Amino acid sequence: MTPRDDSADNDGRWSDLDRPPLNAGALRRALVRDGGLWSGVEVVRSTGSTNADLVALAGKEGGVDEGAVLIAEEQTAGRGRLDRQWTAPARSGLFFSVLLKPTDVPVARWGWLPLLTGVAVATGLSRAAGVDTSLKWPxxxxxxxxGAERKAGGILAERAGADAVVIGIGINVTLREDELPVPTAGSLALAGAVGTDRDPLLRAVLRALEQWYGRWRAAGGDPVASGLQETYAAGCATLGRTVRAELPGDRSVVGEAVAVDGDGRLVLATGEGVQEPVGAGDVVHLRPA
Incomplete structure (x- = not known):
């Protein structure tokens, strides 16, 4: 897998001593193993978007193996959902993308991959950072x-050809209050994390993702048989709340979020007594559960 920039391993010339670079060699030794999901781990100092880079690599002749992981110490053109910009100081978070090829799972069930990733990220961070996390749909x-609910991370999934999906993950780790891009943002440090060393945090997230992805594939992508639907619902802060869903076509729906259905859609119970599934769009929490 290219590009490769291992200079991040031993470069001592960082400006913030609380934000040392990731150790790519140690990450490879910990994560890449025979029979495991992760086939390669690369760290670059800076790039526009790890998702864009990995999608481009997947499209080249020869492609890239499933389980490729691309990490950037800094993203200059990081994107969130709905093409929102994701910016953060260098080495203040985890900004990475992974390539998955679930060819043994029906494509109709691939929509669960970003939700599965959310469960894995929350699981890994709870274990390694000691921070209570929850998921806002999607x-x-x-x-x-x-005491205030803040966004500390996000996930973006993109198709990469006919047989692959690239999933990008951004997590604010050590951002301080004066560095937050918006007042509603947060970080693991501000939430009282017991540890903010990014190496063990990344290992914990990738190991949890490998476990959940394996369970989901073994169940043929069935969200019930794999336990994914139940686990996602248990950790979803959106359920039980009144929300407004901003839908494509400048349409919005207000209702109580009552379930996540078998296709990963958020089901809203509206004031008209109708249950409406929402598969795409932006959701705003209007009041606590």
Whole structure:
């Protein structure tokens, strides 16, 4: 897998001593193994978007193996859902993308991949950072900062040809209050994380993702048999709340989020007594559960 920039391993010339670079060699030794999902781990100092880079690599002749992981110490053109910009200081978070090829799962069930990733990220961070996390549908990572709900991470899934999906993950780790891009943003440090060393955090997230992806594939992508639907619902902060869903075509729906259905859609119970599934769009939490 290219490009490769291992200079991040031993470069001592960082400006913030609280934000050392990732150790690509140590990450490879910990994650890449025979029979495992992760086939390669590369760290670059800076790039526009790890998702864009990995999608481009997947499209080249010879492609790239499933389980490729591309990490950037800094993203200059990172994107969230709905093409929102994701910016953060260098080495202040985890900004990475992974390539998955679930060819043994019906394509109709691939829509569960970003939700599966959200479960894995929340699981890994809870274990490694000791921070209570929850998920805002479809896949914002929420933490509590001073009793207020803040977004500390997000997930973006993109198709890469006919047989692959690239999933991008951004997590704010050590952002300070004065560095937040918007007042509603947060970070693991601001949420009281017991540890903010990015190497063990990344390992925990990728190991949890490997476990959940394996369970889901073994069940043929069935969200019930794999336990994914139940686990996602248990950790979803959107359920039980009144929300407004901003839908394509400048349409919006207000209702109580009552379920996540078998296709991963959010089901809203509207004031007219109608249950409307929402498969795409932006969701705003209007009041607590």
């Amino acid at each position: 896949n914002d990572l929420l933490v509590s900062v001073g």
